[in-house]
Amino acid sequence: MTGMQDKPQPGDRPLPATLRDVARAAGVSPATASRALNGSSRNVRAENVSRVLAAAASLDYVPHLSAQATAKGSTRTAALVVSGIDDPYFSSIAAGVAQGADAAGLTVTMAVSERSPERELQIVRTLRGQRPRVIILAGSRIDGTGTREALIEELDAYRTAGGSVVMVSQPDLPFGTVSIENAEGARQLARALVERGYRRFAVIWAGERIRTSRDRYDGFLAGLRESGAGIGDPLVLEAAFTRAGGYAAARDLASRGLDGVELVFAVNDVMAIGAMTALRDAGLVPGEDVAVAGFDDIGSAVDLVPMLTSVSVPLHEVGLRAMECALSDLDAAEVVQIPTSVVLRDSTPRRMPPAP
Amino acid sequence: MTGMQDKPQPGDRPLPATLRDVARAAGVSPATASRALNGSSRNVRAENVSRVLAAAASLDYVPHLSAQATAKGSTRTAALVVSGIDDPYFSSIAAGVAQGADAAGLTVTMAVSERSPERELQIVRTLRGQRPRVIILAGSRIDGTGTREALIEELDAYRTAGGSVVMVSQPDLPFGTVSIENAEGARQLARALVERGYRRFAVIWAGERIRTSRDRYDGFLAGLRESGAGIGDPLVLEAAFTRAGGYAAARDLASRGLDGVELVFAVNDVMAIGAMTALRDAGLVPGEDVAVAGFDDIGSAVDLVPMLTSVSVPLHEVGLRAMECALSDLDAAEVVQIPTSVVLRDSTPRRMPPAP
DNA sequence: TTGAAAGCGCTACCAA
DNA sequence: TTGGTAGCGCTTTCAA
Numbered sequence: 001m002t003g004m005q006d007k008p009q010p011g012d013r014p015l016p017a018t019l020r021d022v023a024r025a026a027g028v029s030p031a032t033a034s035r036a037l038n039g040s041s042r043n044v045r046a047e048n049v050s051r052v053l054a055a056a057a058s059l060d061y062v063p064h065l066s067a068q069a070t071a072k073g074s075t076r077t078a079a080l081v082v083s084g085i086d087d088p089y090f091s092s093i094a095a096g097v098a099q100g101a102d103a104a105g106l107t108v109t110m111a112v113s114e115r116s117p118e119r120e121l122q123i124v125r126t127l128r129g130q131r132p133r134v135i136i137l138a139g140s141r142i143d144g145t146g147t148r149e150a151l152i153e154e155l156d157a158y159r160t161a162g163g164s165v166v167m168v169s170q171p172d173l174p175f176g177t178v179s180i181e182n183a184e185g186a187r188q189l190a191r192a193l194v195e196r197g198y199r200r201f202a203v204i205w206a207g208e209r210i211r212t213s214r215d216r217y218d219g220f221l222a223g224l225r226e227s228g229a230g231i232g233d234p235l236v237l238e239a240a241f242t243r244a245g246g247y248a249a250a251r252d253l254a255s256r257g258l259d260g261v262e263l264v265f266a267v268n269d270v271m272a273i274g275a276m277t278a279l280r281d282a283g284l285v286p287g288e289d290v291a292v293a294g295f296d297d298i299g300s301a302v303d304l305v306p307m308l309t310s311v312s313v314p315l316h317e318v319g320l321r322a323m324e325c326a327l328s329d330l331d332a333a334e335v336v337q338i339p340t341s342v343v344l345r346d347s348t349p350r351r352m353p354p355a356p
Numbered sequence: 357m358t359g360m361q362d363k364p365q366p367g368d369r370p371l372p373a374t375l376r377d378v379a380r381a382a383g384v385s386p387a388t389a390s391r392a393l394n395g396s397s398r399n400v401r402a403e404n405v406s407r408v409l410a411a412a413a414s415l416d417y418v419p420h421l422s423a424q425a426t427a428k429g430s431t432r433t434a435a436l437v438v439s440g441i442d443d444p445y446f447s448s449i450a451a452g453v454a455q456g457a458d459a460a461g462l463t464v465t466m467a468v469s470e471r472s473p474e475r476e477l478q479i480v481r482t483l484r485g486q487r488p489r490v491i492i493l494a495g496s497r498i499d500g501t502g503t504r505e506a507l508i509e510e511l512d513a514y515r516t517a518g519g520s521v522v523m524v525s526q527p528d529l530p531f532g533t534v535s536i537e538n539a540e541g542a543r544q545l546a547r548a549l550v551e552r553g554y555r556r557f558a559v560i561w562a563g564e565r566i567r568t569s570r571d572r573y574d575g576f577l578a579g580l581r582e583s584g585a586g587i588g589d590p591l592v593l594e595a596a597f598t599r600a601g602g603y604a605a606a607r608d609l610a611s612r613g614l615d616g617v618e619l620v621f622a623v624n625d626v627m628a629i630g631a632m633t634a635l636r637d638a639g640l641v642p643g644e645d646v647a648v649a650g651f652d653d654i655g656s657a658v659d660l661v662p663m664l665t666s667v668s669v670p671l672h673e674v675g676l677r678a679m680e681c682a683l684s685d686l687d688a689a690e691v692v693q694i695p696t697s698v699v700l701r702d703s704t705p706r707r708m709p710p711a712p
Numbered sequence: 713t714t715g716a717a718a719g720c721g722c723t724a725c726c727a728a
Numbered sequence: 729t730t731g732g733t734a735g736c737g738c739t740t741t742c743a744a
Contacts, residue, residue, distance in 0.1 A: 016517045018737055029715045034739060043713060060513055065485040066431065067737035069422035070720045077465070085441070086451040086655075086672070095442040098468045107486065109433070109465040112454045129421040130463065157416055161372045243655070273659045280661070299442075299599070303629045305636070305661035316442070374721055385731045390723060399729060423721035426736045 017059035025055035037063065069131065074162070078106045078323065079132040081123055083115045083139035087242075087270065088298040089315060093138050093168060096319020104327055106133060113139050115241070117147040124154050131163070134326035138168040138319075140212040140241070148173075166326040168318060169212060177335045178322045182212055182295075183219030185311035185340030186267075189293060190223025192342050193263060193309075194231060197351030198291060201234035202259075204249040204266040204275060206241035213241060216267040216295055235261055239271065246271030247278040254282035258290055263348060269294035269301055269310055276304065276347070291348040306346035313340050373415035381411035393419065425487065430518070434462045434679065435488040437479055439471045439495040443598075443626065444654040445671060449494050449524060452675020460683055462489060471597070473501040480510050487519070490682035494524040494675075496568040496597070504529075522682040524674060525568060533691045534678045538568055538651075539575030541667035541696030542623075545649060546579025548698050549619060549665075550587060553707030554647065557590035558615075560605040560622040560631060562597035569597060572623040572651055591617055595627065602627030603634040610638035614646055619704060625650035625657055625666055632660065632703070647704040662702035669696050 023033035028048055036044045036052035044052075055061075069075040078101045082090040094110065101108040109130065113120040120139060127135055135158060141148075155165045155175060165175040169182065193201075203220060206213035217236075224231050237253060239245030246266050253261065264279075266272035272294030276286040286292045287306035294301070297312035318338055325336055379389035384404055392400045392408035400408075411417075425431040434457045438446040450466065457464045465486065469476040476495060483491055491514060497504075511521045511531060521531040525538065549557075559576060562569035573592075580587050593609060595601030602622050609617065620635075622628035628650030632642040642648045643662035650657070653668035674694055681692055 016513070019739095020737080030738080031715055031717095031740080032713085035714090039739080045713060048713085062481065062485045064426065064487065064737050066422040066425035066487060067720090068739080070420065070426050070722080070736090071738040071740085073720065073739095075422065084451065085454060086444070086447045088442070088444075091442045091444075091447040091450075094447075094466075095440065095468070098441060098466065102468070107465050107467070107482070109463050110450075110454065111463070112451070112458070125418065126463070129418045131420065131422060157372070243659075273656070277659045300629070300656055303599075303633045303660065375723095376721080386722080387724080387731060387733095388729085391730090395723080401729060404729085420721050423736090424723080426720090426738080427722040427724085429723095429736065 016064075017056075017061045019061070019063070021059055022052060022055045022061050025059060026051040028052060075131050075133060076106050077130065077132040078104075078108045078134045078136065078326065079127045079130065080108055080110045080136045081113055081120060081127070081139060082110065083113055085110065085112055088300065089268065089270070089296055090138060092298065092315035093319035093322070096316040096321075097136060097138075097323050098319075099316075100320045100323025100327075104323070115139065115142075117142050117145040117151075121147045121151050121154065124151065124158070128154065128158050128161075128163075131161075134164045134166065134323070136166050136168065136322045136326060137170070138322070140210050141170045141173070143209045143211065164326045164329055166322045168322055171335050172211070176325050178318055178325060178338060179335050180212075180313050180318065180338050181340045182215035183222070185313070185342070186216040186219030186265075186295065187223035187226070189265070189295070189309075189311050189342050190220045191227055192344060193265075193291075193293065193348060194224065194227040196344070196348060198263045198348070199231055200260050200262045201231075202237060202253060202261040202264045203234045204237045204239055204246055204264060204271055206245065206267060206271075207238050210241055213267050220265055234265075235259060241268065241271065243270040243274035246274030248274075250275035250278035251282060254279055254284055258284075261290060262351065263291040263293065265293045267295055269296040269298045269308065272308060272310070273300075273304065276308070287347045287349060291351075293348050297343055301343075301345070304347070306349075309345045309348040310343055311340045312343050314338060372420075373412075373417045375417070375419070377415055378408060378411045378417050381415060382407040384408060431487050431489060432462050433486065433488040434460075434464045434490045434492065434682065435483045435486065436464055436466045436492045437469055437476060437483070437495060438466065439469055441466065441468055444656065445624065445626070445652055446494060448654070448671035449675040449678070452672040452677075453492060453494075453679050454675075455672075456676045456679025456683075460679070469495050471495065471498075473498050473503040473507075477503045477507050477510065480507065480514070484510065484514050484517075484519075487517075490520045490522065490679070492522050492524065492678045492682060493526070494678070496566050497526045497529070499565045499567065520682045520685055522678045524678055527691050528567070532681050534674055534681060534694060535691050536568075536669050536674065536694050537696045538571035539578070541669070541698070542572040542575030542621075542651065543579035543582070545621070545651070545665075545667050545698050546576045547583055548700060549621075549647075549649065549704060550580065550583040552700070552704060554619045554704070555587055556616050556618045557587075558593060558609060558617040558620045559590045560593045560595055560602055560620060560627055562601065562623060562627075563594050566597055569623050576621055590621075591615060597624065597627065599626040599630035602630030604630075606631035606634035607638060610635055610640055614640075617646060618707065619647040619649065621649045623651055625652040625654045625664065628664060628666070629656075629660065632664070643703045643705060647707075649704050653699055657699075657701070660703070662705075665701045665704040666699055667696045668699050670694060
């Protein structure tokens with residue numbers, strides 16, 4: 001014992017400063033301090049404003065956002081739900097969302113559903129408790145899981161309470177949607193490929209229950225059929241909606257000697273990338289022995305060999321627009337169409353017609 | 357006018373149900389309702405628990421997290437700061453963090469600093485107001501920006517208030533750190549490459565001010581020097597810490613005819629990928645005309661042609677461990693080392709010694 | 713322009 | 729085991 005006092009020194013503040021501390025230090029009431037810090041500071045005497053600001057600075061005051069939220073009844077946060085963040089598709093969208101949120105002064109909370117509709121539903125439920133200003137759902141809808149109605153109900157309740165909901169690429173739900181022209185993009189891709197001379201196609205998709213997968217598949221098929229006669233229905237391979245899925249499907253195809261397929265269309269780029277690697281692993285040269293095309297035009301498409309033909313989707317913009325839609329409080333079921341465009345590259349070289 | 361009443365119907369609840377509503381519906385006090393819903397429900401009669409639960413369910417009650425947070429003085433959130441989310445390095449870490457947060461029942465809020473230290477500082481400040489349980493900083497430190505002290509001060513205040521801070525790969529700050537063995541990994545890579553027969557190197561880095569860049573560069577240099585005589589100092593190219601940076605640097609190198617360089621080491625994979633594309637665009641074949649190596653071993657390294665030699669960093673695990681460290685409240689400046697390992701692939705084939 | 717006071721929705725203490 | 733009550737930190741009437 002040295003006789004030293006344990007009593008905190010005057011400047012010792014173990015606890016973060018509260019608004020009351022600031023008010024006291026500035027010699028004003030908490031009400032005035034509050035007004036000076038955010039409220040329309042028009043009605044606070046300039047001198048007091050600076051006193052409060054100075055006090056806040058010297059006390060290292062940081063407003064307690066939760067307290068603010070309870071008092072005001074609203075937060076400054078946006079919630080984003082993705083299937084998986086380590087996927088170029090979602091991380092690009094997330095980047096756009098983050099940018100939009102930042103511009104609007106919102107904090108973004110992110111949740112990962114791991115492609116499970118049940119998990120997604122549970123996430124939305126938790127999110128509701130957070131009272132975010134907006135909820136953006138970017139994961140692709142999966143049909144027939146029985147969670148659809150529950151999800152709609154949950155989101156409806158959220159919206160009724162004043163929140164705004166925006167879906168990315170799921171126009172069949174009754175909410176504002178940033179919709180990617182999946183079918184149309186795939187259709188144009190098919191036509192462009194036929195024009196390049198391809199006739200025998202394989203499509204790697206993720207089944208009809210994944211909305212995005214189905215739309216792109218349907219569009220591709222439509223494009224082929226429109227292209228006139230001489231084009232048989234494509235060989236259809238179902239696989240997981242991931243790189244691994246694309247790899248597995250293409251490996252199987254290769255092991256069967258390609259079945260005469262000239263071009264493999266995978267319904268997204270990561271699947272296409274997996275497919276290209278699988279083909280190479282099977283001793284085939286993508287772009288020469290068999291062409292490959294994808295969808296999304298993720299950034300790395302141009303770093304592949306051969307560069308990947310794809311359908312360009314401005315993913316970053318999709319995220320940004322989703323945020324903007326949410327904030328501009330558009331009509332419930334409004335749909336913003338994001339156009340896509342075909343980008344032909346070396347993975348689908350022009351094909352010489354076979355000798356007659 | 358139809359004479360219909362505007363008065364809300366009995367079951368009409370435009371506002372979200374509050375705990376009081378639930379309590380009332382269950383015929384208990386708010387205190388009991390609160391206990392039934394979360395508090396150690398040991399001391400609530402079973403019958404009341406079920407009454408409350410039923411009432412909550414029927415009213416679609418979702419607890420107001422902000423209110424909870426103000427009352428309890430603590431939240432269930434974790435904050436993650438990254439340089440940019442659409443970068444495989446950060447999105448993999450983010451995935452790990454998200455998984456860890458999920459396991460701990462935390463919500464994660466994500467902020468993007470766009471590689472600006474000022475922005476990062478400002479983000480941390482805002483984050484503090486959120487009172488998250490943990491803050492994880494994953495962006496690489498940039499020296500000499502004058503924000504270092506301010507950042508430390510901010511984080512210290514946060515920690516004093518009970519939060520826990522974990523940095524990813526920035527062991528020079530006085531906080532818990534998940535440290536990647538950057539120097540050691542690069543050193544071993546250099547040795548392995550020398551062993552494969554390479555002698556003339558170029559290094560594409562992002563300058564000494566970016567800590568990660570410097571550590572990897574230093575390690576690589578050390579590895580070369582240890583490898584004995586006959587190895588000149590590498591050609592050094594500085595570029596942005598991005599794919600575009602790698603592209604630009606390699607383009608310049610190629611336009612100078614490679615200057616005799618046999619292998620280009622880029623201090624991260626995205627730079628290496630950009631470099632490979634630049635070399636190809638210049639008519640060179642990576643892996644044949646010039647070898648390329650990167651660092652991080654991001655997932656797509658095996659989808660490149662040639663497959664990219666790299667130093668493997670378990671990024672997902674890094675994120676997960678960061679979360680775990682934060683939650684296990686380890687000593688302030690504890691450092692968890694994440695080992696790295698060299699992965700040799702086709703982009704650096706064994707090199708035949710030149711004819712004597 | 714200002715301050716007192718009454719909340720916001722929830723938790724936690726203290727008696728009962 | 730329960731309910732009353734006093735907060736948590738902030739905002740926002742309502743008077744002064």
